[in-house]
Amino acid sequence: MIKTAQDMKSYKKQLKEALSDQFLRTALDNFYTAYRENRSAVYDGIDFESIKKEIATEKDGALPYLEDLYEEFKVHAETAGAKVHIARNAQQANEIITAIAKENNVKKIVKSKSMTAEETFLNDHLEKEGFTVTETDLGEWIIQLRKEGPSHMVLPAIHLSRHQVGDLFADVTGKKQNSEDIDKLVKVARQELRPTYLAADMGISGANFAIAESGSLGLVTNEGNMRLVTTMPRVHVALVGYDKLIPNLKTMLRILKVLPRNATGQAITSYVTWIKGAVECGASPSNRKVMHVVFLDNGRLALAKDPVFSPALRCIRCGACANVCPVYSKVGGHKYGHVYIGAIGLILTLFYHGIENDRVIVQNCINCQACREVCPVDIDLPHLIKKTYRAVLDQDGKTPAKNFILSRVMKNRRLFHFILRQAHLAQKPLARKGPMIRHLPNFFEKRHGFRSLPVIAETPFRDQWKHLRKHLVRPKYTVALFAGCAVDFIYPEHARALVTLLERHRVQVEFPKDQTCCGLPASMAAEEATARDLALQNIRAVQPEKYDYILTLCASCASHLKHNGFKIFKKDSDWLEKLKEFSDKIIDFSSFMVNVLDVSSEGIKATHKKVAYHAPCHLCRGLQVTTEPRKLIQLAGYTYIRSKDEDVCCGFGGSYSIDFPEISAEILKKKLDNVEDTPAELLVTDCPGCVLQLRGGMNKRGGKIQVKHIAELLAETKQ
Amino acid sequence: MPHSDFIQLMKEKAETVQAIVSKINHMEQAFRYTIDLTQKQGGKTVAATGLKPSESRLLKKACEASELELLEFPLRSHTHEIHTSLTPVDWGIAETGTLVIDSSSEDVRIATMLAETHIAVLPASKIKPDSESLEKELNAVLMADTPSYYAFITGASRTADIERVLAIGVHGPQELHILIVEEDSE
Numbered sequence: 064m065i066k067t068a069q070d071m072k073s074y075k076k077q078l079k080e081a082l083s084d085q086f087l088r089t090a091l092d093n094f095y096t097a098y099r100e101n102r103s104a105v106y107d108g109i110d111f112e113s114i115k116k117e118i119a120t121e122k123d124g125a126l127p128y129l130e131d132l133y134e135e136f137k138v139h140a141e142t143a144g145a146k147v148h149i150a151r152n153a154q155q156a157n158e159i160i161t162a163i164a165k166e167n168n169v170k171k172i173v174k175s176k177s178m179t180a181e182e183t184f185l186n187d188h189l190e191k192e193g194f195t196v197t198e199t200d201l202g203e204w205i206i207q208l209r210k211e212g213p214s215h216m217v218l219p220a221i222h223l224s225r226h227q228v229g230d231l232f233a234d235v236t237g238k239k240q241n242s243e244d245i246d247k248l249v250k251v252a253r254q255e256l257r258p259t260y261l262a263a264d265m266g267i268s269g270a271n272f273a274i275a276e277s278g279s280l281g282l283v284t285n286e287g288n289m290r291l292v293t294t295m296p297r298v299h300v301a302l303v304g305y306d307k308l309i310p311n312l313k314t315m316l317r318i319l320k321v322l323p324r325n326a327t328g329q330a331i332t333s334y335v336t337w338i339k340g341a342v343e344c345g346a347s348p349s350n351r352k353v354m355h356v357v358f359l360d361n362g363r364l365a366l367a368k369d370p371v372f373s374p375a376l377r378c379i380r381c382g383a384c385a386n387v388c389p390v391y392s393k394v395g396g397h398k399y400g401h402v403y404i405g406a407i408g409l410i411l412t413l414f415y416h417g418i419e420n421d422r423v424i425v426q427n428c429i430n431c432q433a434c435r436e437v438c439p440v441d442i443d444l445p446h447l448i449k450k451t452y453r454a455v456l457d458q459d460g461k462t463p464a465k466n467f468i469l470s471r472v473m474k475n476r477r478l479f480h481f482i483l484r485q486a487h488l489a490q491k492p493l494a495r496k497g498p499m500i501r502h503l504p505n506f507f508e509k510r511h512g513f514r515s516l517p518v519i520a521e522t523p524f525r526d527q528w529k530h531l532r533k534h535l536v537r538p539k540y541t542v543a544l545f546a547g548c549a550v551d552f553i554y555p556e557h558a559r560a561l562v563t564l565l566e567r568h569r570v571q572v573e574f575p576k577d578q579t580c581c582g583l584p585a586s587m588a589a590e591e592a593t594a595r596d597l598a599l600q601n602i603r604a605v606q607p608e609k610y611d612y613i614l615t616l617c618a619s620c621a622s623h624l625k626h627n628g629f630k631i632f633k634k635d636s637d638w639l640e641k642l643k644e645f646s647d648k649i650i651d652f653s654s655f656m657v658n659v660l661d662v663s664s665e666g667i668k669a670t671h672k673k674v675a676y677h678a679p680c681h682l683c684r685g686l687q688v689t690t691e692p693r694k695l696i697q698l699a700g701y702t703y704i705r706s707k708d709e710d711v712c713c714g715f716g717g718s719y720s721i722d723f724p725e726i727s728a729e730i731l732k733k734k735l736d737n738v739e740d741t742p743a744e745l746l747v748t749d750c751p752g753c754v755l756q757l758r759g760g761m762n763k764r765g766g767k768i769q770v771k772h773i774a775e776l777l778a779e780t781k782q
Numbered sequence: 783m784p785h786s787d788f789i790q791l792m793k794e795k796a797e798t799v800q801a802i803v804s805k806i807n808h809m810e811q812a813f814r815y816t817i818d819l820t821q822k823q824g825g826k827t828v829a830a831t832g833l834k835p836s837e838s839r840l841l842k843k844a845c846e847a848s849e850l851e852l853l854e855f856p857l858r859s860h861t862h863e864i865h866t867s868l869t870p871v872d873w874g875i876a877e878t879g880t881l882v883i884d885s886s887s888e889d890v891r892i893a894t895m896l897a898e899t900h901i902a903v904l905p906a907s908k909i910k911p912d913s914e915s916l917e918k919e920l921n922a923v924l925m926a927d928t929p930s931y932y933a934f935i936t937g938a939s940r941t942a943d944i945e946r947v948l949a950i951g952v953h954g955p956q957e958l959h960i961l962i963v964e965e966d967s968e
Contacts, residue, residue, distance in 0.1 A: 090945065090946075093946075094946060097946070139927075142927045143927060143928060143929045143930075144929055145929075199953065200943070201941045201943040201944070201952060202941075202943035202944075205943070205944075218942065218943060218946065219943070220943055220944070221946065223944075224945065225944055225945050225947075228944050245944050245945065245947045245949055246949050248944055249941060249944065249949040249951070249952055250951075252952065252953075253951070253952060253953060256953065257953075261861055261862075274924065276925070277921070277924035277925050279924045279930070285939065285940050285941060285952075286939050286940065286941045286943075286952040286953050286954065287895060287939035287952060287953040287954025287955070288952070288953040288954075290891070290895050290933070290953075290954065291895055291896075291953055291954075293931075294888070294891045294892070294895060294931075295861075311921075312917060312920060312921050312924065313917060316913050316914060316917060319913065327942070330795075330877075330878050331878040331880060331934065331936050332936065333799075333935065333936055333937050333938065333939050333940055333954070334933060334934065334935060334936075334939070334954070335880075335933070335934035335936075336931070336932070336933050336934070337920075337924060337930065337931070337932040337933075338930075338931055339924060339929055339930045339931075340928070340929030340930070341929050342886055342888070342929040342930065342931045343886065343887060343888045343929075344888060345856050345858040345888055346858070351929075352929075354929075
């Protein structure tokens with residue numbers, strides 16, 4: 064049975080168990096890297112960005128008409144001899160299927176993989192009613208025998224080793240199995256399950272598509288078990304979510320271009336099958352299959368009308384959002400979802416399985432944007448996860464202390480900055496004059512000690528500014544520096560480096576003094592009202608009309624300021640125009656240097672020092688800036704060294720690394736291991752959050768590689 | 783792209799998913815191929831669908847001469863014993879090396895699902911560049927008021943459910959052979 068944590072304390076215990084499961088860790092780490100490599104190869108020559116937008120538009124277009132599509136499907140399927148049903152909820156679906164089984168004197172049932180049947184816990188229900196149910200998909204069969212839920216939507220048994228499967232099959236067959244030989248283990252399933260199909264009275268399948276205009280189902284599979292399940296027994300029941308309804312074959316063929324590629328890295332699966340109506344069946348006295356299609360609502364029709372959450376229904380269950388998730392890759396699906404796992408699982412669980420199963424897990428998103436980038440139907444998953452968390456908080460009617468303090472403090476810039484200044488004094492004795500705190504005081508828990516922490520600067524950048532500001536005559540550009548809290552209060556030297564550098568390039572820098580936190584931490588805590596308030600404060604403080612660009616050294620601030628404002632302001636807000644001007648002028652450091660200033664390597668004394676690069680999530684995915692920083696490293700006379708998984712999150716995620724330090728530490732470890740595997744002497748990145756995490760981790764492990772912000776690197780070049 | 787390029791692409795793409803592709807000129811070669819392969823694999827039976835009565839008689843004779851049994855219809859009464867199946871293919875899709883088979887007949891389904899080895903005969907003229915170029919034909923089948931079971935088959939059945947290691951031949955055929963018939967070279 065699925066045991067999803069219902070409170071943070073037991074969740075933390077579960078996470079600890081998962082993190083210490085060595086097999087799981089290796090399996091998921093390997094999968095994480097292999098999936099991303101295979102996927103890019105299989106998309107060769109395919110315009111993923113355009114296709115995903117087209118599919119999203121088609122799916123969205125169908126959502127308001129799901130009930131019409133259902134009627135259309137029903138007419139055509141029933142003309143061809145099927146019977147079509149509606150189940151309003153999971154219980155009803157299970158009861159309808161039980162009634163069909165009883166009506167037809169069914170004893171034995173074979174099943175092919177269906178997430179929808181997992182959603183309704185159909186097997187449990189049928190077994191209680193006295194039916195024998197056998198899962199026939201290899202992975203599903205394995206987990207059924209182990210009485211577990213799937214840990215992945217496409218690879219349900221990915222958490223198990225060949226040895227665990229071998230032992231299980233030895234129990235099933237009563238014969239010892241050679242666990243090293245996976246081919247032989249697969250053949251065990253072939254031999255054991257063959258007679259089961261032949262003896263079954265009823266087959267249950269899901270469907271990937273329900274095509275309204277023809278009343279046919281589309282199924283996408285690899286093993287061949289679904290074909291046997293839908294062919295051999297005299298009764299076939301397909302359990303299908305309303306969200307699988309699509310208008311026509313064209314839409315299905317389009318989705319078929321991305322579903323197998325995203326799910327398993329295949330151009331197409333072994334089998335794609337269309338089933339319509341009651342086909343010929345020799346096992347049935349009438350020589351026609353007894354065919355039923357049950358459409359499950361279970362909240363989908365309400366979701367389809369939801370102005371915020373309806374895009375979640377676009378999901379085609381490819382499972383990719385789990386495959387690219389750094390958190391999933393550390394803890395696995397049993398700890399990263401309820402029935403539906405991965406990013407989409409954190410959202411759908413609230414709607415299909417209730418708040419009690421989502422309350423805790425929904426908080427475990429690091430907001431790295433990897434799922435949003437890979438999603439083949441363009442769902443803004445990280446955004447919807449935060450919206451889901453907001454819905455959880457609202458339903459519970461509670462404000463966690465963190466949220467209360469965050470909102471109170473952040474909205475008042477003077478108070479917020481006062482606290483940051485006080486923090487410097489509080490930290491002073493811990494740092495013992497160095498720039499880092501290596502040993503946290505005892506009132507911190509040990510699990511937070513995976514990285515050294517930087518000291519809050521004695522003089523924040525905002526207080527240094529009046530001495531630094533220079534007035535340039537006829538500058539090439541005038542830019543506003545949006546420092547962000549981390550640069551302003553922890554790393555003012557990054558901003559100083561920038562000012563020096565830009566002066567060389569004749570760029571007039573201004574520092575609008577009333578600027579405050581960008582609002583991302585508030586968004587991350589689902590405090591949207593606070594985030595909106597901060598956005599307004601910043602627009603007023605910066606006055607975008609005065610500048611050519613608004614320059615940031617922080618990828619997270621930049622990405623938040625550029626994109627998220629449009630998500631948190633009302634569509635009719637008076638501020639939209641100003642917001643757009645503000646957003647349009649936001650630029651990150653590397654893009655400004657390369658694309659605006661068009662810097663060259665002329666006159667620079669090359670050191671050829673080897674430099675590795677960490678691509679911040681909010682730069683490479685948030686702003687889609689990928690070539691500029693790498694180019695800039697080379698222009699500055701360094702040798703850029705590629706390391707493995709450069710664009711994978713460093714594990715920081717703002718307050719994530721405080722909420723889930725165990726996971727943050729593991730993600731960081733992998734990142735630093737990858738960098739240390741290269742001959743690099745320096746590690747460079749362009750986000751102060753990443754600098755904090757990487758530098759802290761490197762310091763703690765006593766590593767030799769220096770971590771720098773790319774602006775520091777540039778400022779150090781000798782002319 | 784000239785049609786011969788699609789034939790080549792079809793072959794390449796099918797081979798990347800472990801199908802074994804050969805070119806033949808007429809049906810009798812397909813029979814020979816079927817019998818030789820079955821014997822080589824130690825099989826005893828052959829199930830063939832979609833043959834003309836004259837072809838069927840010819841295959842039966844050839845099987846008998848090689849001590850193989852050509853299974854009688856309906857194949858449901860032979861579900862435990864189908865070694866090789868020989869079936870025609872309606873269309874090929876070059877882009878993915880896919881076979882398109884109208885499987886509404888139960889015998890076709892059983893032959894393509896339960897055999898250990900599936901041999902599919904694909905006329906070269908029926909190879910289309912991609913699935914979109916088959917949309918009309920496929921939709922015509924699906925839009926009819928009659929029941930249907932339609933299949934895209936790409937390579938042999940497969941799984942990666944244990945440690946993500948690719949294993950071929952799970953519940954469906956363990957081998958897929960494609961014989962491309964190039965009539966114009968006759």
